Amino acid sequence: MKINMQDYLPRIQAWLGNFRDIRFTGQVVFVVLVLLLSWSGIKTIQTNYELQKQIAGLQQKNDLLKLKNQNQQLQNQYYGTDTFLELQARQNFGLGRPGEKELLVPEAVALANAPALPTDSAKNAPKKQRSNFQAWLDFFLHRQPLER
Numbered sequence: 001m002k003i004n005m006q007d008y009l010p011r012i013q014a015w016l017g018n019f020r021d022i023r024f025t026g027q028v029v030f031v032v033l034v035l036l037l038s039w040s041g042i043k044t045i046q047t048n049y050e051l052q053k054q055i056a057g058l059q060q061k062n063d064l065l066k067l068k069n070q071n072q073q074l075q076n077q078y079y080g081t082d083t084f085l086e087l088q089a090r091q092n093f094g095l096g097r098p099g100e101k102e103l104l105v106p107e108a109v110a111l112a113n114a115p116a117l118p119t120d121s122a123k124n125a126p127k128k129q130r131s132n133f134q135a136w137l138d139f140f141l142h143r144q145p146l147e148r
Contacts, residue, residue, distance in 0.1 A: 018024045078084055089095040096102065130138075138144070
């Protein structure tokens with residue numbers, strides 16, 4: 001199929017002839033302006049949305065850093081307390097408070113008075129599991145599950 005420009009030439013000339021009428025030209029200009037303003041508004045909205053996302057992300061990072069700083073300040077305050085200093089003196093230097101006595105218990109005596117450790121067979125024995133329904137029922141009724 002061959003396109004013949006001569007067939008379309010009268011239609012094109014008629015359409016271009018419409019531009020001599022000021023009302024038609026005004027409508028075309030108005031439509032073009034509305035499209036340009038709409039496009040500009042849409043781009044502005046998109047840019048604002050992207051900037052809001054960036055701002056929200058930066059605010060979250062800022063809040064996280066504030067919480068880390070507060071945590072570090074509390075930790076620093078704890079390091080200055082007498083409780084921390086006493087624990088460190090006990091752990092690192094073997095010191096105690098005045099009037100405290102240290103008892104040294106021989107290992108044999110300590111093991112003789114210690115409770116018996118569970119045997120391997122008790123560790124490997126399978127535990128009986130509750131049914132799923134029973135677990136949910138215990139959860140909703142705020143009951144502590146029984147050890148089985």
